[in-house]
Amino acid sequence: MSNQKIMPFLSFTGNAEEAMNFYVAVLPSAKITSLVRYEKGQPHGDEGKVLNGILSLMGQQMMFMDMPSANPAPVFSWATSFFIHCQSEAEFDAVFSGLSRGGTVMMGPEAIMQFRKVAWVTDRFGVTWQPVWE
Template sequence: MTVNQKITTFLMFSGQAEEAMNLYISIFEDGEVTNILHQQDGTVLHATFTLKGQQFMCIDSSVKHDFDFTPSISLYVDCESEEEIDRLFEKLSDEGMVLMPLGESPFSAKFGWLQDKFGVSWQLNFPKS
């Protein structure tokens, strides 16, 4: 799939980039790795992948740092069905942390916010029809 977007979400991990990318592409029906380059130690030097037609980039940082992901920035996903939002919420929250459980909200039929086991925050939305 060719994606022609001007702004791409870039995720920096500390050794779990490939594991995270493989989880994400396994739970989104049309997810795929489009490119991956490894460092000599096997960590990810640079990778691109797509989820729902959106391109993402990720790396494993070669520098140790004291910061990680924060919920102040999250990936917002509009789901096409209640089954999809339930499935994504279950898979992404496994070993993660639920920030807002799935439920109805003023702007959606079902909404939930979570932080996955890698620390990446996701807002999942099933819009009202």
């Protein structure tokens, strides 16, 4: 487990592992550091789905879980988003391009105040991100 005192915890309905693999593919240095699946007969989950998974990305960790199909996870909302401070324009462009693939661009990329590029993107899983480059 992480030393991080607060860790985002994302609940999916059957596609948590797909989301984790997507983030590994599109976010710099992201990697799955833990993945535990529901086993046959285990309560509260569907066999083979993610009981809990940890994704390390950009120095932070996030937990993932699949809710059972009989009790699906609520839909994500853009009211909660993940701010990503990109170190370069190339990193911003890669993050924006990856997250927007199959998702919805809500804003940007554009310059706002001291930021050279800002965007607001809801990815194909319904999770909202705000990549920013100063």
